Structure formats: C-alpha cells, structure tokens
Amino acid sequence: MLKKRFMMIFFVLILFSLSACYDAHEPADVSFVSFIGIDKGASDKYRVTVKLYNMRQNKDSGTLGGGAGDNNKTDNDTITVDAPSFYAGVNLLNTSIPHELNFTHTVVIVISKELAESGLVGEFLAPLIRYRELRRTTDIIVVDGSPQTFIEKIGDYLGEDAAGVFENLLYEADDTGFFPHITLNDFYNALKSTYYQPIAAYGAINDFNSFAREGQKWGGEFKIPGKLYAGQIPRIGGNGIELLGSAVFDDDRMVGELDGHETRMLLLLNGNYRKGIFTVQDPIKPDLIIPINLRLTEKPRIKIYLNGDKINIYVTVKTEGDIYAIQSHINYEDPKMIGMVEDAAREQLVQGLRDVVAKCQSMNSDVFGFGKHALNKFATIEALESFDWNGRFNEADIKITAEFKIRKTGGIINSYPLED
C-alpha cells in the first residue's frame, strides 16, 4: 500500500516536469522573427535587420493589411541595429523589444550585394549555422540595395501575411526557373566545398520605373524573356519585391550575377529545374514566338574525364515541352513540321547553356556542381583536395549537347492559318 502511494506521488511529481520547466515558452512571451537582413554597418561592422511576425495581422485574425499599396506603411515590427555580430545585434535589439527574439520560424536571410561582394558572408554565416534556432532550411537571398529597405517592403499581399507571401514566393522558383531555391544548408555545403561553389537567389525592389507608360511601341524584335535582373522587370503594380536571377560566389565572395534566363540555364545544368515557359523564336516567322512549357526529361548526364591536370566535361541535357501557343498559326503540330520547332528550341537551349557556362568559367566558379560528378575519379579525400577542382574550373573543356522533344500541343492539334 505504501509502495503504491509512493509510486502515485512520484508519478504526479514527474508530470510537472512534462511542461519542460526551464524551456517552456508561451507564444505570447516570444517574438518570432520572419526575416533577417544583413548589411555592412555604418556605426558598427554589421547592420542587422529583423522583421517580427505580427500576430495581429496573420491571415487567421481577420485584420489583414489590404493589397498592393498597403505594404509600405510604417512597420514598427521591422527593426535595424548596427552591431559587431549577429548575436550582439539580437541582444541590443532586446533592450527595446519586450519579448525574447525567436528564430525558429525565420523564412529567409537577406544579404546585401555589398556585403556579399566584400567576402564577409562566410564570417557572418558561421554563427548562424551553429545556432540551434535558425534552421538549415531557411532560405538565403542576395539583394541589390539595402536589406533593410527590402525587408520593409515585404508586406501582406493577396490575403497572405508577409512571411507567407515570401515563403510561397520562394516556391515559385520551381514554377518559373528564374531564380534558384537555395537554403542555408545548400549555401553552407557549397561554401565549404572544394569542388563546387555557392549561389543564391537574387532579389530587389521593383520601383516600377522600368515600365514605359508611353513611348514607341515594341516592333518585331525577338527578345528572350527573363534576360533581366531583379528589379528590372517592366511592370507596374503587384508585389513591391521580386526575385529574378542569381548571385554567383567564389567561396564567400560574390563575383557576379546571372540574369533570369541564365539562371534557368544553370538550373537545367544542375538538374534542379522543374518547369517554366521557354520562349522559342518561330523558325518560319522570326518576329513571332512559340512559348513552350519546358521540363527536364531526366537529370543531366554529366561525364567527367581527367587527363592529368586537364578536365573534360561532357554534359547532355534532355528536355521536353508542351507547346502553349503558335502565334503564327503555322501548323507546326504536323509531324513533318514539329521537328522544326524542336530544332529551333534545341539550338536556343544549347546556345543559352553554353553562354552561361562560359560566363561562369570566366568567373572561375563551378556553380553547376560538375565537381560533384568528379568525386568518383578520386580514391581518397586527400587526392581530391590536392587536385584543386575549384581552382582549375576556368580551364576545363566543357562540351554541352541538348535534346528537346515536344510532348503535347495543348487544346489544338492542327493549326489552321489565319487568312491574310
């Protein structure tokens, strides 16, 4: 009887510990940080910006911040501080923020282009990767301009709160292929690697100045969509921020940028491309276009041959697509004609792939991950590291071939020409 009583008291006491005691945090006691911005500071080494998740303005609360025009309102939940390090900055922020900052729900780390080009990214990321709250699935982007302004610009849009907007925007990388989806884990793995280099998505604020309200209308010149950088898309209205292109790094220093189209080619080469509209010039009427929904058929086949110090890389990219439109109304669906579109698409693809490889070789940055495919050429880690793949990438001989097949033609299987 005494034993049973003792056990009962014992188990009741144990129950109190189930609430975690020291580590119990009520959601109202912490402030969740949705975005982190890092820039070079003026009063101190770094400028750290945090945007706090505003619980009153989430989509479930019913007090949303309207549409496109409302995300400029003064946010006292975006705070910036100059500090010698990330942790010092967080501590300094807590002298004015009444709740402990919590980074378990941080969506993205925004790095300024200036900081990225100065080579301080590795230094700043070291504490972040060690921090238990910051998950390795947090995204990383580089922005043109100030991360503080960029983060302030992120607001509610289309019924979604700021964090949700950006989180879903990052997934658009899979739908467009115009920017990569790079997490802290991806970036850090590439940063530390001796056989490939990191990239990050490129973002900017679009001030709508690229949109020409008046002036001469466009002629018939063919232009590849996406050959722009973030912030340059000629549009008016919509979300104030955009992601387009990527930042190329050599170790922890940003050495260049790729525009949207080049980024798409990069994603095709590293096998991370999902889908996107690829615009092909009409082979018979070059002032018209054929948009195609482009997909990878399989991961690119990459063969590496090492001839002493010489690197030879052979890449075959197999793609397929669906015709979305034939502006010329020429019957390209005909089996005798379809090959013309396939050839035109393939040539355009090959040219784009070669151009982006040449550009990255000029920066001596293997952002394609070709080095990963060379790992099995080395017996030991010591042999791999003494080869210095990253140092030799600019001398590599890279040959690219592409294949393209049309799979579907949409709701029309037989185009009838327009009467002249």
Place this chain on the structure above:
Amino acid sequence: MMLKEGRFGVQETVCLLAITISAKVFFSSPTYVVQIVGSTGWLMTLISAAVTGAVFLSVYTLIRLFPNKNIMDIHSAVCGKTAGSLLSLILSAGLMLTAVINLREFTEVMNVYVLPSSPPIFIIYMFIAVLIVFSYLGLETIARFSKLMAYVLLAGFIFLIVLGIKNYDINNIFPFWGHGFNRTIINGVKRSSAYGELMIIFVIAKSLQGKEHIKKAGILSLIYSGLIISASLLLFSMTFPYYVGQEITAPIYLSSSIIEYGVFFQRIESLFLIIWIVCSLISITASFYISLYINAYVLKLDDKKPLIIPYAVILAVAALLPGNIIQTLNIVENLREYGWILFFIPPLATLFVAKARRMLRSDRHA
C-alpha cells in the same frame, strides 16, 4: 539464494541488444566517424561488426563448454573465484562506463537542440527517475518493452529514411575510400567496441532457452544493429558531404530537421526525438542494469533491488563529471577506441585459460 532473472526468448533478446547497440548512432558518433575515415564510415562499421562477430563466436565456445551457465559463472569456474570475479567486474565497469557516458552525451545533445535552458542535472534526474522504475521492474520487463518498442522504432526509422530521400546525393559517398583504405580497415578493427554491448548476451545467458538461442540471438542482434548503424552512416554521408558532416553535433537529428516537403510537411525532427529518446532509454537502462546485475552476482547478493538507487546516484554523479560536451565526446571516443579492453578481453582471457587448461587435461589423459 542465487539472483534470478525472468526468462524471455530470442526475439526479446534481439530487440534489446539491437536497440542497445544501435542507439549510439543517434548521438555524435557519426561525426567522429566522418572525421576519422571520411565517407567510408558505413563500411568501417561493418568491419567493426565483423570483428565483434568473430569475438562473439569465439566466446560462444565457452557457452558450449559450460551449458546453463552465464559468463560470470564461467569466469569463476575457469579462472578461479578471485580472478573470475575480477574479470566479471571489468566487464561490469565497461557497461557502467558506457551507461554513464551515453547518459551524459544524451544530456548534452538534448541541451544543444531541444532544452537549451535546462541545466544538465534536470535532464539527468528525469532520465534516472525512469531508469530506476525500469530497473525495479526487472530485466524481463526491459526485454519485453524493447520488443514492444522495436517495431515502432524501426517503422519510425524507416519513415525518416524514406522522407530524407530528397536530400540524399549519391556523389557524397565519394571519394570511396575516404581518408584511405588503411585507415578504414584499421579503425574498423579498433572501433569494434562500438558493438561491445553484445557481450550482454553472455551475462543473461541463463534467461534464454539454451545455447542455440544464445547463438541465434547474438548473431541476429549483430546483423540488425550492424545494418542499422551502417545504413544510418551511409544515409548521413549522402545527406552531408564529409567536410560538413565532421562538424555536426547530432548528425541524424540534423538530417531529420532538413526534411521539408512544401510548407506543411516539415519539422519532422519531433518524430525523430521520440525514436531517439526511447532508444536511449532502453540502451542506457540495459547497460546500467546489466552492470548492476554483474556486481550483485559477483558479490553473491540475494537481491539487487537495494542496489538500484545507490547505483543510479553513482550513474547521475558520474554523468556530471565531464566539464563540457567536448570532454564528454573525448571520453566517448576513447571508449570506442579502447572499450574492447573492457568488453572483449575478459571473456577472451577466460577462453584462453579454458583452452590452455583443457589442453593440459587432454595431455594428461593422453
């Protein structure tokens, strides 16, 4: 009155030993494995398992020579009471050290990732409380609980493996020989004490249903634990390249934390935590209990229950001795490299003496 434990079958024994041996893969061991051998950790551990298998089969001959006896009886029968007791106590010390350091490692990793504000003593005391309850309930309960949980844990483990497919890159297992063929083989042999808990089967020999069951349970436990540890190391190597893998505090935990399928399906590490905590509980309790059992057996005590709480206090205090996580992990590494002295040398020494004495007897008879 001799100490008696309950009886259980091959399945319970296999589950108990496989969980006890495999639990260490959830801590920081994979990190050190990658530091030492690079990307060939999965191969190195199979070599360790093979060496342990050879030791097991060698020591099994003692069980065949002395049926219905456990290893403590055999030590005393072959080497004499004093030397035999000493050999048994060395094995007990090895198991107790394993329990101590595993408990501290568990506490440290929990502190880093899950309960950063909790003092280590809080986590240790919570753990010890459950360990004491289990110890009171006895070995049969521990074994049957292991069997009950084994299926759940295995299902959870496989679920995590499947979910992590998106993050695997087969290229990360190259260069194939990591830091070198020699280093892989030598460390595979040196670190065979990673499977040292297999010797527990010789301690609980009387609870099993005969020597054939002992052999079957031992071999199956080794195979299953070898596969689980090797699979974990292989998948960890495929998730993180070697230069990142050698930095991580809790590799398998981190592998589960980067699993993400869209906005909704993420933060799976909470599932991993359940697997990890239950495995650790069974592993540390088993090591602790068997150590206690050996001591009580050697000291010819009628009842070991009065020893449980004092030993648990010793376990808690010893677990608090390392000053920080680095000291803890250094002890872990030393135990991996030199633990075979505690686990394998006593039964092998007894085997050697037994063989020598039998040879002398056969010479006399000739």
